[in-house]
Amino acid sequence: MTLVQMQSRPASSDLTRGTVVDVMEAGGPQVCDDMSVEVALSVMDAARTGRLVVCDLDGQCAGLVTQTELTAVRDSSASTDRVRLRDILCDHGSSVSPVTAAAEAEHTMRLLRLGAVPVVDEQGRALGVLALSR
Template sequence: MTTHPPQSARPGQGLTVADAMESCDYQIADDSPVDRANDIFHSAHVEYLLVRDHDGRCEGLVTRSGLHPFLTRSWYTERTAISATAHQRGPFAWPAMGLALAAVTMRVKHLAVWPVVDEDGFGLGVLTADHAAGLLAAGSA
């Protein structure tokens, strides 16, 4: 017979993605060209952008390093839409998801950043692996 400690004794058990998510102020439409994303990366000094579809729902996440192959050919970047690139797509985290589960999922999928969406698929923010690990470690101390 296996026994488990009470819920309150499990480290980080009560934390959710909502406790750890950060806002993501920079988004781009999936039909925007790669060079537009590059402009945002350079002007805003960010490493990732949320990608939204024509309805405004979160479609994925694109990183500066993920677009690097497209940026070496300038004529190509003007004609290539973000939707045609290989970028992170769903499923995504949701606010009520347990933070420990989200951290394990991110580790298994090798994700440094994971979009957080509401029940309708609209982007609410992002969860970073570093922030999640920090909160879980603080909760276990």
């Protein structure tokens, strides 16, 4: 099964005040972790985005992948068409609650050098993405 779920984005994000839910992006496409790297790159290209929220078969957020990461895997000499997103997800623990103070989330993301993290509800479902501006 391959799931792709599209969501819209708000116009801007300001991490200086409010909570994460006030400043998060809707997240763009959400895909299932059984999707191949090549198909995920095609979804990114079609959606004109540089990242995807990855969910497991139960709809739980498994992580976030970027175009740079997927391109590196695809271009690797060890890559095959059988490599699935679940095989390459590195950091399953990086996510943020929608009720976290935006400034606190920004501080943590900068310390951990994360450009974006999934925003996850109490049931582990992805609500969107919190991204730092460059």
